[in-house]
Amino acid sequence: xxxxxxxxxxxxxxxxxxxxxxxxxxxxxxxxxxxxxxxxxxxxxxxxxxxxxxxxxxxxxxxxxxxxxxxxxxxxxxxxxxxxxxxxxxxxxxxxxxxxxxxxxxxxxxxxxxxxxxxxxxxxxxxxxxxxxxxxxxxxxxxxxxxxxxxxxxxxxxxxxxxxxxxxxxxxxxxxxxxxxxxxxxxxxxxxxxxxxxxxxxxxxxxxxxxxxxxxxxxxxxxxxxxxxxxxxxxxxxxxxxxxxxxxxxxxxxxxxxxxxxxxxxxxxxxxxxxxxxxxxxxxxxxxxxxxxxxxxxxxxxxxxxxxxxxxxxxxxxxxxxxxxxxxxxxxxxxxxxxxxxxxx
Amino acid sequence: xxxxxxxxxxxxxxxxxxxxxxxxxxxxxxxxxxxxxxxxxxxxxxxxxxxxxxxxxxxxxxxxxxxxxxxxxxxxxxxxxxxxxxxxxxxxxxxxxxxxxxxxxxxxxxxxxxxxxxxxxxxxxxxxxxxxxxxxxxxxxxxxxxxxxxxxxxxxxxxxxxxxxxxxxxxxxxxxxxxxxxxxxxxxxxxxxxxxxxxxxxxxxxxxxxxxxxxxxxxxxxxxxxxxxxxxxxxxxxxxxxxxxxxxxxxxxxxxxxxxxxxxxxxxxxxxxxxxxxxxxx
Ligand code: SF4
Numbered sequence: 122x123x124x125x126x127x128x129x130x131x132x133x134x135x136x137x138x139x140x141x142x143x144x145x146x147x148x149x150x151x152x153x154x155x156x157x158x159x160x161x162x163x164x165x166x167x168x169x170x171x172x173x174x175x176x177x178x179x180x181x182x183x184x185x186x187x188x189x190x191x192x193x194x195x196x197x198x199x200x201x202x203x204x205x206x207x208x209x210x211x212x213x214x215x216x217x218x219x220x221x222x223x224x225x226x227x228x229x230x231x232x233x234x235x236x237x238x239x240x241x242x243x244x245x246x247x248x249x250x251x252x253x254x255x256x257x258x259x260x261x262x263x264x265x266x267x268x269x270x271x272x273x274x275x276x277x278x279x280x281x282x283x284x285x286x287x288x289x290x291x292x293x294x295x296x297x298x299x300x301x302x303x304x305x306x307x308x309x310x311x312x313x314x315x316x317x318x319x320x321x322x323x324x325x326x327x328x329x330x331x332x333x334x335x336x337x338x339x340x341x342x343x344x345x346x347x348x349x350x351x352x353x354x355x356x357x358x359x360x361x362x363x364x365x366x367x368x369x370x371x372x373x374x375x376x377x378x379x380x381x382x383x384x385x386x387x388x389x390x391x392x393x394x395x396x397x398x399x400x401x402x403x404x405x406x407x408x409x410x411x412x413x414x415x416x417x418x419x420x421x422x423x424x425x426x427x428x429x430x431x432x433x434x435x436x437x438x439x440x441x442x443x444x445x446x447x448x449x450x451x452x453x454x455x456x457x458x459x460x461x462x463x464x465x466x
Numbered sequence: 467x468x469x470x471x472x473x474x475x476x477x478x479x480x481x482x483x484x485x486x487x488x489x490x491x492x493x494x495x496x497x498x499x500x501x502x503x504x505x506x507x508x509x510x511x512x513x514x515x516x517x518x519x520x521x522x523x524x525x526x527x528x529x530x531x532x533x534x535x536x537x538x539x540x541x542x543x544x545x546x547x548x549x550x551x552x553x554x555x556x557x558x559x560x561x562x563x564x565x566x567x568x569x570x571x572x573x574x575x576x577x578x579x580x581x582x583x584x585x586x587x588x589x590x591x592x593x594x595x596x597x598x599x600x601x602x603x604x605x606x607x608x609x610x611x612x613x614x615x616x617x618x619x620x621x622x623x624x625x626x627x628x629x630x631x632x633x634x635x636x637x638x639x640x641x642x643x644x645x646x647x648x649x650x651x652x653x654x655x656x657x658x659x660x661x662x663x664x665x666x667x668x669x670x671x672x673x674x675x676x677x678x679x680x681x682x683x684x685x686x687x688x689x690x691x692x693x694x695x696x697x698x699x700x701x702x703x704x705x706x707x708x709x710x711x712x713x714x715x716x717x718x719x720x721x722x723x724x725x726x727x728x729x730x731x732x733x734x735x736x737x738x739x740x741x742x743x744x745x746x747x748x
Binding site: 144183424 | 624625703
């Protein structure tokens, strides 16, 4: 009997609520951001740690179970504030493409999420030394303009209520016009969005998926309608908005679902107000997929018999091509070609 | 030796700590196991480790060698401990969220994912009896937890280990009798066992993607098609995916094979049939 599977059936009232435990590195116990975050969780149990890896990198952790009861780990990032964009990511035509890992892991639970393959733990690490990230960006900006994704290995907007990082980045971006930020999210919190001041150089990017896909594979994420409603709000406020149909998943009726998704989207969102849109068919490195399959033995989305192309697993060229062409065709009904970014792999 | 499909593994340092559990679970001493006292029941194994982290680690590893681990196991280390603060009443039960190892300055963290009714505290494991409270990080001190954690962490996942400690003294060197230790454990027995049962119960209900029958049918089909091992794996993955999507694998596979009987005499014919299956089932 495989424990990971057994635990899938655990009733959630047996598990601790999210962030019932907060692990805090000793060195940042008195950091103002630590204090701010802790004030949002007055009844959580605090455990002092020497280094976040003492908890995050323990061997033999149960990722799926931790996902149902994640702890929060507050830490200080000592190096690597900026990473150069990886080859499997879209750069949207920007030359100096970076991403920053302000937090690791996410409050949502998407079955296909590559983070499960990347990290040994589902607990959420937040780095509190935001100022060091700002300094790193300023150093790069002295050399050239920077395109930076700050919600890459996480969903920062989904955690904005207790982190407040998006607000801080917005004001940082306001002082640095040579910087373009992308903040990607699946969240839908109008109350938070209403508190944010738009910046021309900050793109809010929503990942959109059909509701049936969301229900099956994107646990705890807001509905399509909620996400679209939030896009309406931020467009009204004047934010540039990107919509991401990524990852496009292969299911029995994928074409129908996609067509419906695009139609619903542009029924609610005026297409001319969208900055651009991206599409990508699900792909993942072989090493990550191997771990995902172990973590999710019952997930149709990761158990697909993928084709392994030199370490990158995908649906096979023929199917990928078919899905991309179909998606392109559907989106072209609403958006000009220069606003469409297609990930061809 | 009893064959135990263990789910509950209890470790205590002393027999007097174990005795209430032995009685409660109706455990029987395993006379053929020599180095440590081991007691078994239907789904419970209890080991009396002896005192000190090295003894405790050895006993833990030994139990796992005799009764191999499963991902559905729960390990409980129960015992008495000292508390640094005088205002903590004797008999108070704690669940440890951090275990420090005195001497190495290493710390270990069991994952506390399950709701529980206990107070939580940080514990330090020492090799010898400690009378200087300054040596203790956190509230509690014992002599086994870090050894048990390190040995068990080789076999179990971080959420499967639970460390429950009952305050018996305030690190003041006062000795307590074995009867008193048993009494302290006994007083906390019901909250502990009730909670263990809750967690234990939650580990059942696993459903595999393919039933034994379905897996057997896929293996038989692979044999009829003369597939290689790697092709059989591909076939299994493909049909698992199909079942996850549709849930009607056997039925649909049988219909397909009725219409297209797999009459295969050479490996090449098998491959062709396999390709056709791929078209139909992905
Ligand atoms: S929202 Fe994104 S980062 Fe979060 S779990 Fe889903 S895929 Fe992963």
